[in-house]
Amino acid sequence: MSVLLKLDAARKPYVAAGEAKTAGTATAAPVAVDGGRGDARLATYVKKPAGEKVEKDWRAAGYTPLKDWLGGDRALPPVLVATDDPLTLDGKLGDVTLIAIDFAKFSDGRGLSSAALLRKRLGYTHELRAVGDVARDQLFQMARCGFDAFELRDGQDVDDALKAFSDYGDVYQDAADGRAPIFRRRGEANAAAEKAS
Amino acid sequence: MYRYDAVDQRIVNERVAQFRDQTARFLAGRLSEDEFKPLRLQNGLYIQRHAPMLRVAIPYGMLSSKQLRMLAHIAREYDRNYAHFTTRQNIQYNWPALDRVPDILADLATVEMHAIQTSGNCIRNVTTDHFAGVAADEIVDPRPYAEMMRQWSTLHPEFAYLPRKFKVAFNGAADDRAASAVHDLAFDVYKGADGEVLLRVKVGGGQGRTPRIAVTIKEDLPWRHMLTYTEAILRAYNRYGRRDNLYKARIKILVEALGAETFAEETESDFVHLIDGPATLTEEERTRVAACFIDPPYLSDAEAKADLAPLRAANRRFDAWLRRNVVAHKRAGYASVTLSLKRTGPAPGDATDAEIDAAADLADRFSFGEARVSHHQNLILADVARKDLFDLWQAADAAGLAQPNIGLATDIIACPGGDFCSLANAKSIPLSLAIQNELEARQEEIGELAIKISGCINACGHHHVGHIGVIGVDKHGEEWFQVLVGGRSDANVAIGEILGKAVKSEEIPALIARLVDLYLAERREGERFIDTAERLGVERFKLAAYPEKAAA
Numbered sequence: 032m033s034v035l036l037k038l039d040a041a042r043k044p045y046v047a048a049g050e051a052k053t054a055g056t057a058t059a060a061p062v063a064v065d066g067g068r069g070d071a072r073l074a075t076y077v078k079k080p081a082g083e084k085v086e087k088d089w090r091a092a093g094y095t096p097l098k099d100w101l102g103g104d105r106a107l108p109p110v111l112v113a114t115d116d117p118l119t120l121d122g123k124l125g126d127v128t129l130i131a132i133d134f135a136k137f138s139d140g141r142g143l144s145s146a147a148l149l150r151k152r153l154g155y156t157h158e159l160r161a162v163g164d165v166a167r168d169q170l171f172q173m174a175r176c177g178f179d180a181f182e183l184r185d186g187q188d189v190d191d192a193l194k195a196f197s198d199y200g201d202v203y204q205d206a207a208d209g210r211a212p213i214f215r216r217r218g219e220a221n222a223a224a225e226k227a228s
Numbered sequence: 229m230y231r232y233d234a235v236d237q238r239i240v241n242e243r244v245a246q247f248r249d250q251t252a253r254f255l256a257g258r259l260s261e262d263e264f265k266p267l268r269l270q271n272g273l274y275i276q277r278h279a280p281m282l283r284v285a286i287p288y289g290m291l292s293s294k295q296l297r298m299l300a301h302i303a304r305e306y307d308r309n310y311a312h313f314t315t316r317q318n319i320q321y322n323w324p325a326l327d328r329v330p331d332i333l334a335d336l337a338t339v340e341m342h343a344i345q346t347s348g349n350c351i352r353n354v355t356t357d358h359f360a361g362v363a364a365d366e367i368v369d370p371r372p373y374a375e376m377m378r379q380w381s382t383l384h385p386e387f388a389y390l391p392r393k394f395k396v397a398f399n400g401a402a403d404d405r406a407a408s409a410v411h412d413l414a415f416d417v418y419k420g421a422d423g424e425v426l427l428r429v430k431v432g433g434g435q436g437r438t439p440r441i442a443v444t445i446k447e448d449l450p451w452r453h454m455l456t457y458t459e460a461i462l463r464a465y466n467r468y469g470r471r472d473n474l475y476k477a478r479i480k481i482l483v484e485a486l487g488a489e490t491f492a493e494e495t496e497s498d499f500v501h502l503i504d505g506p507a508t509l510t511e512e513e514r515t516r517v518a519a520c521f522i523d524p525p526y527l528s529d530a531e532a533k534a535d536l537a538p539l540r541a542a543n544r545r546f547d548a549w550l551r552r553n554v555v556a557h558k559r560a561g562y563a564s565v566t567l568s569l570k571r572t573g574p575a576p577g578d579a580t581d582a583e584i585d586a587a588a589d590l591a592d593r594f595s596f597g598e599a600r601v602s603h604h605q606n607l608i609l610a611d612v613a614r615k616d617l618f619d620l621w622q623a624a625d626a627a628g629l630a631q632p633n634i635g636l637a638t639d640i641i642a643c644p645g646g647d648f649c650s651l652a653n654a655k656s657i658p659l660s661l662a663i664q665n666e667l668e669a670r671q672e673e674i675g676e677l678a679i680k681i682s683g684c685i686n687a688c689g690h691h692h693v694g695h696i697g698v699i700g701v702d703k704h705g706e707e708w709f710q711v712l713v714g715g716r717s718d719a720n721v722a723i724g725e726i727l728g729k730a731v732k733s734e735e736i737p738a739l740i741a742r743l744v745d746l747y748l749a750e751r752r753e754g755e756r757f758i759d760t761a762e763r764l765g766v767e768r769f770k771l772a773a774y775p776e777k778a779a780a
Contacts, residue, residue, distance in 0.1 A: 138266050138349070140389030144466045147386050152501055168250065168259075168267055175385035188258070199242045201235050203379045204455075205506045206386055212455075212506055213235060213379065214513035224234035228241075 034189055036170075037158075038179040042208070044196045046189060047180070087133070092162070094131050110162065113141040117148045124155055132178070134163040143176045150177035150207035170195035177207035200227050229290045229598055230375045230520040232340040239382070240337045243344055247271050248330035255327060270388065272320075272346030273329055274650075281648065282321045282329055283346040284336060288356040288374040288398070289317035289601040289608075296588035296599060298339040300581040306332050311584070313569060313577040315641055315690055316395070317355050317601045318346055322648050344382055349390045349477075351381035351462070356398040357405040358602035361521055362564055362610045364556045368417040368425055370400035372518040373454060376509060380455045387462045391469035392477035394462070395434075407603060407717035409433045409442045410693060412479045413461060415454070425451040431461060431491065432483030435687035439723045440480040445492035451514070453499075455507045460498035464491065524596040524611055532561025532613035539618050546621050548632040548672070554617065563614055565595075567607040567624055568631040568639065572664045575657040576642045577605030586627035594620045603690075604641055606634065637667035637677045637744075641690055645683030645700065646707070652683030654700025654707035659733055663698075666737035667744065674744055676756045678716070693717035695758045696740060697724045709736050713743065713769045714761050725766045727773040739773050746772040 034049035089096050094110035101109075101119060108129040111117060120130075130149065132142045142161070149155040160180035161173050166187055173181065174196055183192060201220050205212045213220055232240070247267075254264040268274075272283035284299070291299075299319055303311045306328055307321045314320055324332060336342055345352055354374045361369045377396060381387070387394070399408040400417040408414035409430065416428035427449040433442030449457055465479045468486075483491045526532065540547040553566045567587055569577050579587070587607050591599040594616050595609035602608055607629070612620055624630040633639045640663060643649065645656030660681050667674065680694030684701075691697030697712035708730035715724030731739060744757070746769060751760045761769065771777065 137263075138389050139471060140349075140387065140466055143386045143389065144463050147463070166263065168263070172385035172388050191253075198246050199239060199383070201238055202385075203239065203382050204384055206384075214376075214510060214516075215506060217233070217235070217513075217516070220235040221233050224238040227238060228234065 033185055034183045034187065034192075035160075036181040036183065036189075036192060038174060038196070042174070042179075042196075044193050046193075049183075094162075111142070111145055113139055113145075115145070117145040118152065120149070120155075121153055124153060127155075128157040129160060130155065130158070131160045131162045131182075134161060134165060134169075137164040137166055137169050143172065146173070146177040147207045167192045167195050171198045175202065175206040175208045175210075200224070229292060230287070230371075230517065236379075237337070237340070240340070240342045240344075243271075243342060243383070244330060244333045244337050247333060251326065251330055266348055266389070269348035270345055270350055271329075271333070272343035273326075274347060279323045280326050280329065282324050282332060282343060283314070284319050284321070284341060284343050285346050285353040286317050286319060286341075286601050287378050288354055288360070288371055289358050289603075290371070291591075291599045291601065292339075293588040293591040293597045293599070295339045295341055296584050296591065298335060298341070300584035300588070302332055302335060303581040303584065305335075309582075310574075310578055310580045312575065312644060313579065313601050313605045313607070315577075315603050315605060315643070315688060316353060317358070317603055318353055319601070320644075322644070347393075349392050349394075350388050351384060351390075351394045351396065354378050354381070354396050354398065355406060355411075355603065357401055358600045358604075358608050359405060359555070359564055359610065360400065361523075362557050362562075363401050363405075364558050365402040366400055366558065367402065368400040368419060369518075369521055370398035370406075370415075370417045371521045372514060373400075373415065373417055373425075373427075373451065374398045375517050375520070376513065377454065377458070380458070380507070387466060390462070390466055391471045392474070392479075394465070394479065396458075402719070404717070404719040404721070405602075407690070407693060407721070409721040410435050410439070410690075410717065411442060413458065414442050417451075420448060427451060427454055427457075429457065429461075432480040432488070434478050434480045435690060435692045436478065437475050437685045438478075438480065439687070439692040440484065441721055441723065442480075443483065443488040445488055445495065452509045453503060454509060456502040456505060457495070457499055459502055459507065460495045463498055464494045468494070524598075526559055526611070527561060527613055529559060529561035532559070532615055534613075534615035534617070536614070536617060545625075545632065546618060549621050549625075549630055550617065552632040552636060553630070553634045557611070561614055563612050563617060565609045565612050565617070565620060565624075566602070566634045567599075567609065567629040568633055569606050569629070570633055570639045570664075571628065571631055572638060572661065572668060575644070575647075576640050576660055579607075583627060583629060586629065590620065590623055590627070590629075593623070604634075604639065606639070633671060635676045635678070636671040637674050637679060638664040638671055640664065640679045640681060641694070642681040643683050643686075643688035645681075645689075649683060649688075651686055652700060653685075653702040654683050654709060654733065656681045656683040656689060656698075656700065659698065659709065659736060662734075662737045663740055666741055670744075674748070674757065676758075677744075678758075679740070680715075690717065691715070692723045693721065694724060695756075695761065696743060698736060698740075701730050703730060707733050709733055711736065711739060711743075711773060713766055714758070716758055727766070727770045728777070729774075742772045742775070743769055 037047040095107040097115045110131040162182040253259045274281040397408040397411040399406045410433045414430040429446035430442035600608040642656040642660040646652035678695045680690045681698040682689035682691040693715040712724030
């Protein structure tokens with residue numbers, strides 16, 4: 032299986048599963064499941080793209096597509112693709128302990144908003160796992176948006192990936208990682224920055 | 229201007245280290261071209277026609293003389309002794325070597341500058357009025373709000389991979405010198421009845437293939453909610469904006485498809501969960517940031533004023549410069565001066581290292597050590613005592629920065645075009661030179677005329693909002709141009725109308741001269757080109773542009 036990184040209670044990353052070190056080459060850019068069409072509810076004006084849809088076998092990967100999960104198929108934890116609306120889980124999170132959000136390609140940022148909504152709006156507190164095109168240079172952002180588990184894409188250097196979570200010692204804005212905006216803690220942030228320099 | 233504290237400096241330093249690491253991994257073959265591309269773009273690094281191009285952020289156009297000298301140093305040390313000021317108040321270098329870009333960023337960080345989010349599908353550099361804080365018609369100084377927005381948007385994790393780029397502008401004056409209505413998101417900053425600062429929120433403006441004027445979705449947002457409301461707008465855009473077609477991915481397409489009302493409802497439905505939350509701005513923060521934008525130690529009006537009439541009478545070039553390049557200041561003893569980067573010859577907005585250093589010296593001598601970049605691609609000295617104007621003019625003239633042409637026909641806005649940009653269909657720079665040559669002799673007679681040239685549909689040269697706009701099109705592999713008339717980017721913003729079929733580059737100067745001839749023949753007392761164009765209507769200009777049609 033691919034490497035799974037997680038954040039502990041102190042938000043420190045560790046290797047939760049998989050080989051501690053993987054070798055390999057970069058994989059070809061995956062194709063977006065939805066062809067990048069945008070949300071079906073609002074974007075009814077969008078024509079469906081021509082060409083084949085590439086559907087992932089989610090059950091083989093250990094997840095249930097959200098639509099089926101909402102329909103009652105709860106043997107496996109739910110996975111949200113970019114077009115899925117996380118707010119459909121409102122009121123249904125009772126005993127859910129794992130939700131996966133898929134990044135068909137890392138440059139599609141919808142999953143970041145889905146994560147932020149699950150954390151901030153729905154108050155979801157259990158594991159939120161990024162799957163799909165998950166690579167080192169997006170881990171810091173993903174963690175800030177509320178992800179605490181990361182199923183790395185093949186070919187990622189795990190040691191490098193572990194470093195990603197400390198790319199920045201401070202941040203300006205609040206997101207979904209519990210940090211307050213800088214302007215509410217400027218004094219202590221400056222003290223810490225001076226100490227770090 | 230804003231000064232970094234320790235945490236601002238830390239974040240920029242860490243960004244340099246992060247990009248140094250990313251560049252090293254790319255050069256070592258551990259990051260693919262596809263993976264590196266969005267990373268380098270979010271740091272302003274394009275791969276262009278000849279070499280990489282690095283765009284450096286100048287937040288809302290403000291520069292210290294120290295920063296100007298660093299920009300000159302970078303042009304000398306890492307580039308070919310010049311740089312290009314852009315239509316978004318930024319500066320770009322056309323010839324840096326990829327492996328030295330981290331060093332450039334490290335140098336920039338020493339003067340509180342960076343290249344964060346100057347490109348890529350993210351929130352770009354925030355822009356505003358280049359006369360902010362000094363304009364006589366200003367209602368609220370927009371710069372503290374622009375700075376708070378800059379900080380919030382810097383490395384925002386949720387909005388790093390939007391459907392497309394996202395440009396934010398602020399305007400706090402009666403007129404609109406920030407072209408706010410052609411931005412993805414714009415705020416008019418004004419005061420409510422009780423004196424509280426309010427924001428009029430406009431979304432969905434833009435140029436490019438589908439020019440649109442931004443629509444107001446919130447008339448009176450209290451300033452404290454600026455960031456939470458923006459978060460709701462961006463979340464709606466991030467979730468619902470199109471990602472299947474590059475040309476339909478900007479927020480203007482989403483706003484138009486949903487309708488402004490539905491988009492506003494969607495925004496509100498998220499905003500109600502964010503309002504009064506942690507991202508609600510505090511008076512303490514506004515006070516801290518606003519303290520960076522207080523007035524410099526001005527002389528009294530009596531000390532600063534001067535009777536310039538004898539000098540004007542004795543020196544016609546000084547007189548012309550005063551009329552064209554000097555505007556009123558909120559204080560009677562002061563004036564704001566534009567240093568023209570529109571010489572006939574160099575590309576509009578280009579400046580050599582020596583010229584940038586000269587501008588820094590002028591800023592130190594005459595304007596409290598500060599300068600601004602305008603989206604018209606000129607430099608501004610905002611706070612010059614009237615008694616110093618003649619000395620400043622002489623020094624600027626010696627440095628080649630005193631062309632008396634601001635707002636005139638040779639003050640052309642142009643993108644870098646096909647000489648540098650890999651997107652362009654056509655070369656804007658030689659054309660702008662040809663137009664300058666055509667109109668220079670009679671530009672005083674013509675008066676205010678904004679000519680704006682883009683090398684392609686992306687409209688970096690703002691051709692949609694030029695009184696006369698020119699856009700390059702590709703026709704069977706040849707460079708052709710279309711001409712528009714009637715655009716404007718001020719408070720009465722309008723999109724220009726295309727006059728007709730594209731013509732070859734060499735025919736454009738004569739075509740524009742015919743438009744000008746029509747204006748001169750028809751203008752009424754006090755009318756500028758744009759006034760006459762609006763009164764006559766575009767049809768008359770179509771006939772002037774294509775006389776063979778009129779004859780037929």
